[in-house]
Amino acid sequence: MRSRSASPLIFYSCLLAALAIPLAAQDKDKSDADYIRSMELKWTESYKQRQVTILASLLAEDFIITIEDGTTYGKTGYISHSAEPGVKVEVAQMTDLKVRMHGTAAIVTGAYYEKGESKGKRYEYRDRFTDIWMKSGGKWQVVASHYSVPVK
Numbered sequence: 001m002r003s004r005s006a007s008p009l010i011f012y013s014c015l016l017a018a019l020a021i022p023l024a025a026q027d028k029d030k031s032d033a034d035y036i037r038s039m040e041l042k043w044t045e046s047y048k049q050r051q052v053t054i055l056a057s058l059l060a061e062d063f064i065i066t067i068e069d070g071t072t073y074g075k076t077g078y079i080s081h082s083a084e085p086g087v088k089v090e091v092a093q094m095t096d097l098k099v100r101m102h103g104t105a106a107i108v109t110g111a112y113y114e115k116g117e118s119k120g121k122r123y124e125y126r127d128r129f130t131d132i133w134m135k136s137g138g139k140w141q142v143v144a145s146h147y148s149v150p151v152k
Helices: 002-049 052-058 075-082
Strands: 059-066 072-074 087-102 105-118 121-136 139-148
Touching (some): 002 087
Antiparallel strands (some): 087 105
């Protein structure tokens, strides 16, 4: 008789465990997504302030970026381009950020606005972007980025 009364207890315990596992995975995804969002903001601020060391830590060795005119840069080229002394970024803002988690990969999309001065000339532009982050060796880094100018 004891085994019969334990059966509902075992059943409900298994049911609760089955429900808790997906919830734990969702919490992990939310935690990782929040972290990625904070790293996107850190990247933008580091770019604006020309903090090369921070930029280097966020970008994977095989990082590649495609900018608005179709030019591509690897990690070293992007950091060199970002550190050009003739460019003064006054505003660098991201909005409409969406982070989608896929295991050890994260896809970030959003809108980007930048304003400043380059070689004595004022500039201002608005873009859409997609960034791909990968987690390797316990560390999240950007592996690819693509910026495009929205069609008007």
